[in-house]
Amino acid sequence: MKGLIIVGSAKVGSHTAALAKYLKGQFEDHEFDVEIFDLADRPIHQLDVSGASEPSETYKANMKDLQTKAREADFFVLGSPNYHGSYSGILKNALDHLTMDDFKMKPVGLVGNSGGIVSAEPLSHLRLIVRTLLGIAVPTQIATHDSDYNKLDDGTYYLANEEFQLRARLFVDQIVSFAKNSPYEHLK
Numbered sequence: 001m002k003g004l005i006i007v008g009s010a011k012v013g014s015h016t017a018a019l020a021k022y023l024k025g026q027f028e029d030h031e032f033d034v035e036i037f038d039l040a041d042r043p044i045h046q047l048d049v050s051g052a053s054e055p056s057e058t059y060k061a062n063m064k065d066l067q068t069k070a071r072e073a074d075f076f077v078l079g080s081p082n083y084h085g086s087y088s089g090i091l092k093n094a095l096d097h098l099t100m101d102d103f104k105m106k107p108v109g110l111v112g113n114s115g116g117i118v119s120a121e122p123l124s125h126l127r128l129i130v131r132t133l134l135g136i137a138v139p140t141q142i143a144t145h146d147s148d149y150n151k152l153d154d155g156t157y158y159l160a161n162e163e164f165q166l167r168a169r170l171f172v173d174q175i176v177s178f179a180k181n182s183p184y185e186h187l188k
């Protein structure tokens, strides 16, 4: 089983990326192979269906890699910071480069982080998008706040809040269960 965690923060070394890293460790405890695609580290170009712009080779390579990994994934986690009460445009742009063929009947977990008042609204908005892509957004989701993280000596964030660590384990268990027992294989 392969999973893909897409991180949609504009910041390299974001809280959302730290959460993704924690989740990856939990998936690995289930012997699931999970990759993190952090759009801050590996940016892709803005969707341009008319081909008016010429993206750089790096952007094109990142894009191709994202599309390959998405097609191969058995499940997803979508992670986003709260930007103006919703998920980031960076993540939406990435999703606009993908299709129903990538998501159809695959479990999708939703996670996010807010710097102001904690909000699950970005995740509710993402839930609608996942439905449109024919993915199955699992019920458990994770909405953290900056204060749920601490920094290592090198400045890297890590998820420090123990309640969220527990929730992360439940979240991962749920996705693992959906991925292993998909009743929808014949609909893919």
Ligand SMILES: Cc1cc2nc3c(=O)[nH]c(=O)nc-3n(C[C@H](O)[C@H](O)[C@H](O)COP(=O)(O)O)c2cc1C
Pocket (backbone or CB within 6 Å): 009, 010, 011, 013, 014, 015, 016, 017, 080, 081, 082, 083, 084, 085, 086, 113, 114, 115, 116, 117, 118, 146
């Ligand atoms: C464009 C933009 C819009 C934002 N809007 C909100 C908001 O509506 N509510 C909020 O709580 N925080 C908002 N923030 C703050 C981010 O949620 C905060 O910086 C958070 O730490 C981002 O998480 P990250 O480190 O995973 O990127 C906004 C930040 C940016 C850059």
